Amino acid sequence: MLFTLARSKNQLLLRLASKGMCLLVGLSASMAFAQFVSGPGAIEPSQLRSGLTFASEAIAALQKDDDLNPAFLWVEQGQKSWQQNHSNSNDSCESCHKDASTSMKGVTLKYPRFDDASHQLVNLEAQINRCRVQHQHLSPLKYESDELLGLTALINLASRGMEMKKTLTPNLIDPLKRGQARFETRRGQINLACMHCHTQNYGNHLGGETLSQGQPVGYPAYRLEWQKMGSLHRRLRACLSGVKAAIYPFGSQELMELELYLGFRAQGLVIEAPEVRR
Ligand code: HEC
Ligand code: HEC
Known part of the structure; x- marks a missing residue:
């Protein structure tokens, strides 16, 4: 009752x-x-x-x-993926977004966001894949692949210590x-x-x-x-x-x-x- x-x-x-x-x-x-x-x-x-x-x-x-946290092995992998060029010498994540620890600060708090064009929620993993497809012309990374986990960990690390505050749109x-x-x-x-x-x-x-x-x-x-x-x-x-x-x-x-x-x-x-x- x-x-x-x-x-x-x-x-x-x-x-x-x-x-x-x-x-x-x-x-x-x-x-x-x-x-x-x-x-x-x-x-x-x-x-x-x-x-x-x-x-x-x-x-x-x-x-x-x-130094002991095994998750940092993935953060390191994420850092490598961040800097990696693909079809040309200037299409890495870093070429557009610069240093992840500063440019990605606070990004964690904004996800999942609602994408009005597709009428869908987009979480961080999905946003990373949007950039892969739209901006790097690559195929999306698989969920639970070391590369996607690494990039997600790297980006979330940039918000470590920040208070979880959400904005309702x-x-x-x-x-x-x-x-x-x-x-x-x-x-x-x-x-x-x-x-x-x-x-x-x-x-x-x-x-x-x-x-x-x-x-x-x-x-x-x-x-x-x-x-x-x-x-x-x-x-x-x-x-x-x-x-x-x-x-x-x-x-x-x-x-x-x-x-x-x-x-x-x-x-x-x-x-x-x-x-x-x-
Ligand atoms: C029968 C009990 C049970 C139910 C029901 C359950 N969980 Fe869990 N959940 C656990 C256990 C056990 C763990 C691992 C220990 C912990 O963090 O609680 C866990 C872990 C988690 C964690 C990770 C917490 C952390 O700090 O790592 C999240 C998030 C979570 N559950 C969300 C959910 C959501 C959302 C649902 C409903 C879809 C749900 N759980 C249903 C038992 C349950
Ligand atoms: C050619 C430039 C370009 C490249 C390369 C690129 N991005 Fe982006 N990224 C953008 C733009 C522009 C946006 C703004 C939203 C949009 O248009 O998708 C964005 C948005 C983002 C966001 C959301 C930031 C926020 O504040 O909401 C994340 C996270 C992100 N990119 C991660 C990545 C990752 C990880 C890679 C590499 C796998 C990457 N991007 C590659 C241009 C790029």
Whole structure:
């Protein structure tokens, strides 16, 4: 009953918010969207914790030292890809964007964005591939390829230490609502929603793992179980598989909508990429 009440209150807030947005667009295109962090899947700002705070001491030690953090092997690869020329001697990412650590600072916070031309969400991986195709005339990189993971890690590293702040544009409202609904809806043979593990049970143990709040602030991350770096979508697919639910494809709009909601839900945390996980 409480749950139903919270939900309908939230839906009302969403409706009010979309109405309000239409009125407010002219006044403030960059209005912070507090309403979205008050649904049943949300976490009080004062209680927000990154995955690092749930990790074992050994893993935290790996993450805190860039020389030990295995994710930096991918960052190095990303740096090489960034500088690599292809069909001519001047078509590298660097030739247009210069030094990634400065030109890409803050970019993490802007993704996923909504692309009005294609009516689709574009996350960082998709944006990198857009540049590959449109500006370098190359084929898109595969999800989970070392090259795409490396470039994504390099770009997210440029925002490390920045506070997760999101800007709601009117065209993000619908995908954000869908992402929120996905987070709060029970699914799979195990019949659990994301929020049952990551909002209601963080800190508790599940198998050998300590459940975290499911925060997206450090992806792609190096996971010991994978013996390599993995994207946020790989992590989300592992969660869907864990509850024996249908697994959305890499780069799908469904996963991007979840990614978008996770970003809004994480507002106030600090970007920690690249993380190390169990
Ligand atoms: C049955 C419990 C369960 C459900 C349901 C679940 N997850 Fe997870 N999730 C885990 C476990 C276990 C981990 C690894 C340990 C941790 O960080 O919680 C994890 C990790 C994550 C992480 C990475 C956190 C980090 O700091 O590395 C994210 C993000 C995440 N989940 C999001 C989701 C989303 C979105 C959904 C719904 C589609 C979901 N999870 C559903 C159990 C669950
Ligand atoms: C010929 C120039 C050119 C090359 C080469 C190029 N880009 Fe871009 N990039 C752009 C332009 C122009 C934009 C602005 C948006 C657009 O038009 O797609 C952009 C946007 C971006 C953005 C989004 C920045 C933001 O603030 O939202 C990222 C990330 C990016 N590029 C990464 C890359 C990567 C990684 C490579 C190499 C694989 C690359 N780009 C190669 C021209 C280029």
